[in-house]
Amino acid sequence: MSNNFLRRVDLIFDQDCNLKDILKSTYQRANDDIINELLESGLKGRGGAGFPTALKWKFTSEQADPDKYIVCNADEGEPGTFKDREILFKVPQKVFGGMAICAKVINAKEGFLYLRGEYRFLLPELEKQLDAFHKVINEIGVNFKIKIIMGSGAYICGEESALFESMEGDRGEPRNKPPYPTVSGFRKKPTVINNVETLVYSFMIFRYGARKFKELGTADSRGSKVFSISGDTPKPGIYELELGMSVEQFVDEFGDGDTKAVQVGGASGFCVPRKKFKDTIIGFEGVPTGGSMMLFNSSRSMYNVLKNYLEFFEEESCGQCTPCRVGCQQLKLGIEAVKKGERHAAYLEQLQKLAQTMKITAKCGLGQSVANSFFSIVENFKEEMIY
């Protein structure tokens, strides 16, 4: 993006589209062709990790196993995120459409929507929409069914392998990887698991063509994405924006003039302080995000912000692996001890080393990402941690 303005985009919400026509024409195309178009678009998973969506579909399509699944991860649990809810509320058919295209590519007969427990209120409407969707699918002669499974309310169940465990009726604990879901996912079968937003975009790419999507964003971060914006902002809410903006551009638009830091990517994301606004790109070349953006103005205590995050992780860790289960507790008690003067300020360095260990040894993304907010807050707001 070359100019200085933040570009609002409108790829998914208001644009109507004919589900039947799109599915019909896409179903007539060869799988390779579909994958190539998706690859061409440059779409990366919208959950934050940023794996190219086309490759995920491709790897799964290459598995010999006759039983495969497409799972839509709607277990949105990151504090300050509510964009999937908005998408499911407003354009569920487009999500189902994305699942149906994926189902064709990987040859899945069944798909699942794993819905966050707190979103149960969406269920009646979603079921209705699903009926309509199944009718369309029937009309074009495709054998594919989607079922909705309710989540159990644990944050960790958003982690894909924990989500499978939960779907299978077990305790939501992440699995060892490899094997990855593309090889062994739900019921140990090859599975594509995409989040709500990724599926919407996959579908819309077949509405607009890869080129239009690719024109947006940067080389590393193609397209647009949905953000949920909260905190100290006059304009909280859901916005679809082109990728590649700097934090400064973002704050110009959404800040209140007194913004001292922006938390990009929620509790597991990064905290960007004012002095770095200009040089930090929101996207895979800078700070990646699942979509949560929180603005803090100067009246906020960053110590409290960090402590809240750590309390969240301390509770939401599944608890199975040592670095995460115990590490989170130590980080929280550690900053408290420093703040109270029970430990020397130098203890913060010890804790940063611990966070580093968590980042490289925890079993899943949850434990690994605690370090992100910890580092970026402790590093940039050290005085607030001590005094």
Next chain:
Amino acid sequence: MAKKINLIIDGIPVTVDEGTTILQAAKLLNIHIPTLCYHDDLCIAGNCRVCVVEMKGARTLPASCAMPVAEGMEIMTNTIKVRTARKHIIDLLLSEHNAKCTTCYKNGNCELQNLASEYKISDPMFIDLVPHKNYQMDAYSPSIIKDDSKCIRCQRCVRTCEELQHVSALGVAYKGEKMKISTFFENPMFEVVCTNCGQCVNRCPTGALIERNYIDEVWEAIYNPDKHVVVQTAPAVRVALGEDLGFEPGEIVTGKMVSALRRLGFDSVLDTDFTADLTIMEEGFELLGRLRKALVDKDTSVKLPMATSCSPGWIKFIEHTYPEYLENLSTCKSPQQMFGALAKTYYAQKRNLDPAKVVSVSIMPCTAKKFEADRPEMRSSGYKDVDYVLTTRELAIMIKQAGIEFNALAESHCDSIMGDSTGAAVIFGATGGVMEAALRTAYEVVTGREVPFDGLNITPVRGMEGVREASVKIENAAPDWKFLEGAVLKTVVAHGLTNAKKVMDAVKSGKGDWHFIEIMACPGGCIGGGGQPIPTNAEIRQKRAEAIYREDAGMKIRKSHENPEVIAIYKEFLHEPNGHKSHELLHTHYKERQRY
């Protein structure tokens, strides 16, 4: 043939089968990687993370126990990054851990302690979390004590109870900082489906799960001049005890063990093997009796197949899980309990002792035996038949406490009156042993000839396969047993309760048309019992089993009905197998228990 994978570990190239883990590959190169949640017997968990290694090109340090090898992988097991991470992890575990090692029962045999020592965690880095936790200690069970303050949440016990035992008495509860190992509704172990088998105890790397020990009580009895303390030792103890006293697995230490027990001060050192032989007589005749009733008297109320009842872990399992089959159990008490009942009757009479002053102690490979001895059914002598049950591990502790140099002991024999045994009794210690011993006797009783296998070795029932079947055709039966002429006696053997479940489900569905079932709760049978030296794994069980069969092969008498003391007790006291007196003292019944 499996695909071959080439990789490099610490600069050394190695080629292994596809599917091998980094941990296994490193082991082939004699590179030791520390582990905690890993156990040879169990599925991979990958949750303690002490086994992390550095992998070239990877952002994170993979857990070597859970990471399969890949072509061209370059692994470093001992970089500063790896050491720092491991040290952090051990430190974290210790911060959550009630590390009063000096007063811990597992002091000296704890994997966490060993690691802390190896990594020289002398000055804890992190904040002590123990005061923040509401740790519970569950000490109500006669067999097992669970102390959450020692638990490192490795989930070995959970996997053991679920995979090996199909009991799932233990599970993971809560998440985050509150995550813990718990039981149904957090009830005490004593009140849940736990079978007391102790397999979890045997696999717990710390002091979080231990046997309830009765060492002090036994010392007290020994030092009480008023008491006559008899001790019995189970067949599986003598092939494993050595492991806790400096011998390699598979070393038979019977003679030294007997000498040590004498030195400890027991008044009489006797042998569970004697009652194992007696069990064969009772159980063998019980089986033949059931067959006669079913085949000759056409009595349809007779329960077949008949199942062995010497493993108390199995008994509690069937009480909870298949109560409708309780009548299929042999009514025989286990050898331990038969011994207890006779110690305070027959033995006391012969030695002219007041049974109230006899204290009967047993040394068992088993934690469930502690529970069994406490059962209200087990008082047919008029007293508690067995007063104290010690595990193999507890006996080793007593020997060390007494300052005995086990190595240097001369070998000696058990005392007489209930001290004689045969090869048939010895093999009770391994899975399939009861079946083999029973067949040796039953076949001979029916036909007058030795069982038609090579040198009495009924190899089809031996081995470590989970479920094994064998059948014997009866030919030229003696006149009394003509009704069995030409019959094929079908038997099946299972060990580990997951396999027990397979057998019972087959019986339930009508697919299993066996006459006689042997079930042992523990993998490998009692040689792999929950009270055996730690570690216990497949390789060690194999060695112990081999030792058992070696011992049998070396015995002069190898059939229970030829044990002279057994012959004598029937002449003097019991009169006939499965007779009135036997039923009074040596048989019992069990009761249904709820699963929840």
